[in-house]
Amino acid sequence: MINKIKYSKILVPLIFVFLFSQARAESLDSAFSAIIQVDTSNIKYKKYTIGKKLYQSGEYSKSLKYLLDAINTEKSSSFYNAEIYSLIAGIYFESENYNESINYFKRSLGCFNNNFVDKQITDEDAVLRGNVYLKLSAAYYKINIKDSSIYFLKKIISNNQINTKYRKIEGNAYGNLAAIYISSDSESELVINYLTKAIEIHKQVNNLSSLAASYSNLATIHVKNKDYLKAKYFYNKALEILEDKNDKQSVEYKESLYDNMAWSLYNLKDYTAYEYVTKSYSIRDSLNEKKLKADIKKIQLRHNIDLVKKAEENKRLRLERNNWIIGVVGILVSLLFLYIANLYKLKQKNLRLKLSENELEQQRKLEKLKSDSQAKIINAAIDGKETERKQIAEILHDNVSALLSSANMHLQATQKQFKGDEVPIEIQKSQQIILEASQKIRELSHNLVSSVLLKFGLEYAIKDAAKKYSNSSLRFFTAISNVNRYAQEYEIKIFNIVQELINNILKHSKAEKAYIAMEEEDSMLTIMVKDDGKGFDTNKSKDGIGLNQIRARVDMLNGSFEIESAKNIGTKIIIKVPVVRNQVPKSA
Template sequence: MILLLFLAIFFEALSNKEEVVSDTTSFSIKLNDSILFKRFESINQIYKEKKFDLALKSAFILLDSSKNSSSEIFFRTNYLIGNIFYETSSFKDGIKYFRSNINNVLNDSIFLDVNVKYLKNKILLQNYLRLGSSYHKLNERDSLKIYKDSTLYYYKKIIDFNDLDDSFVNTKAKTYSNLSALYINDKAYDLAKEFAKKAIEINKLNNNKVNEAGALGNLASIYSIEEDYHLAKKLYLEGLELIDNDKSPKAIRFKASLYANLAWVMYNLKDYKAYEYQEFSYDIKDELRNNEFKGIVRRINAEYDVNTAKKLVLKEAENKQLKNQRTFWLFGIGSFIVIVTLLYGLNYYKLRQKNLRLQLTQTQLVQNQNLEKIKSESQVRILNATIDGKESERKQIAETLHDSVSALLSSANLHLQASRGLFKGETPVEINKTQKIIMEASQTIRDLSHTLVSSVLLKFGLKYAIKDMADKYSNSQIKIDTRIGEVVRYEQNFEIKVYNIIQEFINNILKHSKAEKAMIKLDESGGLLYLRISDDGIGFDKNKIINKDGLGLNQIDARIQMMEGEFHIDSSKKNGTVIKVVLPILEKEPINLV
């Protein structure tokens, strides 16, 4: 099975401002205009306080003021605006300003002097890294070739710098980590290893233990994917040792991911200390989730405020133009009102009659729709109750087999084993046969219990149960891959429902699609669980088959509706199938300790 928890570490370089963004005050250009400089410092302080709406509005005004009077302030402000858009996930808007900064630096005469070569390289590297990270984020969202090509282009710009001094080496290390993540997603593991090792080497030379631990985790995750679990375990432990006493937020996030990865590796090595490491990971992640939730709220508010501020600035410019044309528009609107009033008077009677007929038709339509809605909801509730009953019964049977029957058989086997000592000489063949029968019965019961409800699901949760499902169903005819983000343990019945939905879709792929490859993607964002299942099979005409029970789509749709989720299928003949499901998360209830 393939472990994908490395994403939490790889994209630390993309999600953490310290990894990919240098402080906007890092420019060291000598300023001649002290007034503009003070205005910029004031705006930059507002940005640092994450008041993005106020910072953006003031930055737009300063950008316009400094365009023809101060190149230094213009570069700084341009970069600051791009940072605001990046921090609020408006990557496409930010890209415009980072590109503009690069073009200005390459063409401005101030940078022709060899004495400012260091400064020129520093500005270019900052903007190249920002551009590469922005396209990397967009590629993770939409997986378009143009995003990937742009990501590689700007990362290569950084790697090609040969005259970097020590202050620029960290930028290369971040770039290597980002490239390692990119190639792992593309399954180019040799390239991913190469860049991960380069990042480790740089961080070790600079004594940057936190980033070195992250890079070691990256490399270990690659070996885990390749099922070299012993080497992966060694690297994970090295990374944890480096940051054992580090209490910084970044180190804590790395520890959570390293412990989770280590638990999975040790589970595959049949070392059941894995459960202990898994609990370490959950404890850290539970603590981080509260902080991350607050961060999400702040980011959403910031995005809203940034868009509002941008619209406000544009609105002010628009108002200036409208003010010059007010007289013309007032005359035009007045004439239009007079014409409309005349037309309304002439057609009033006809429109009234038509409206009466339309209202009657609409009333009948609404009544019919309400009846259909009530009928549909009743059918969905009945079907959902049936499915809930089946799931509950399967769980109860599995628990009874595992906790009761299996325990009884184990006890009987122990008694038989003890009875061997009562015989002097050779043990009767009947006892040997009886023990063999009991062991076969125990194995059969364990297999049946796992078939009814996945034991991996109950012990480790959705992430590992889905990987186990993909590994079990993959064969010489079809390869099922998984790409699972940072998901945690949820309420158990919710996990069982999601697992059964995924299993039903995979069964349909195996039975009907004739596919050679399939992909299961699962991720959590904003309190929602995003599921995407795709295959390269023969596809189907969804208009003809959506109402048939053969694929179980009605039952799946009913289940998703009752979970207040969304369900969408995109398929056509010979073009494969893509299934998207969005579900509101039902969190695992915390344990109250007395």
């Protein structure tokens, strides 16, 4: 008979006993009750109270109905909701629907987290949360996700609390950690460390059932290490604690303890092992019968829970359907009233529109006149400015520059009169000043009106400008074809437009490359200026003063102006204007 005992039985004993002894009814008298303040007259509280009493009496499917109604009734304290979620999770745990149990335990935990921000944790709060961690760990272990189970147990022992209720939870957490590591064949030292802490706490809080389970697990470690004498010692200590206990949990413990004690005695050649095997089998027979009944009850419970869930879902769908019907009817009635009201408003609006049509037409004409006038004023100012710049440039180049050259020649003639004598330094300095002034006047003249433009035309002036403004950060490229000489005023206007666009690129685009293309076709001059800079949203950004001036110039030239741009893809501007050629005098 003793030969039938398997070694694997030693690993079964009571290693999971903590995990599931806490996952059931601890929420009934947990710290929730100590901190929840509710209005006992409200509907939610009454449903919650009935659901809790049904839970305590083991009528889980009926309890679930009331608890689901309570959670969906009206808003209340987050801690109050946390207890309801915890009870619902416990019902799913009893029906072995562990995934749904985890879902509701997490909802319960979420209620805690929402209220522990920037708040000192009280003893009651800690016990409340510790209970949920313990149950959540058990549910994860049931679905074989040991990492998550260990995670929540370690959260319990990381929270240093000294009150008795929390210490009981902490002791169970240490015992559960040891149980998990035994099942994973972890190092004995780690398991013994956890069990030692668990035993110490269980003794302090007088948690005898858990103390017995810890002694049993400690014995199991010694069995794995083949130290059967120590194993026998700790199995005996566990049995001494449970000797007079006859509750369901204690009986289940004793069945495993008798079985494991028999194995240890067998290895010690102590044949009193047969007595323990007999005791184990006698308990096991009754347990098997109870387990069969419990399994049948769980199957029935799962079926009843499914019915409750389905009824709750149907109720929710009916409420949603009724709300939809009421909403649709309300919308239809509202639409009818809106339709009638809109008919009346439309009639009134049509009358007002007819009366204001003439006023709007006149307003549009006035706006157009105003816009045309503004464009003419802008262009007149620009034309005046360009004419003035040209006149100043001509005066500087033809008159002032010539006078400075003449003064320099007189000073050179004066130098020759000194022959062998030393020329006064004042004369030399005067020559240097005159040369510097001539250079500055030449540069100023070129800035006012490009001399390249006046002498060689648009093509060379634009290429010169591109070369002038290119640097290591920004390169300008040109592509100019079929561009001839045009009327001088026309060329100045076009060049100034291109120069203004170049200035915009230099100031705002943050580009690395820019392109200037120009081509004449069918007496239309097309100008394209493009860059690879940051661009802008043409739907949101308004044209600046510079672009408005350019648009006004193009309008006065009877041309078109288009902008294509978007953020981070650069800007492209296309201008088309009819060409204006030099008037050739008629021959006599």
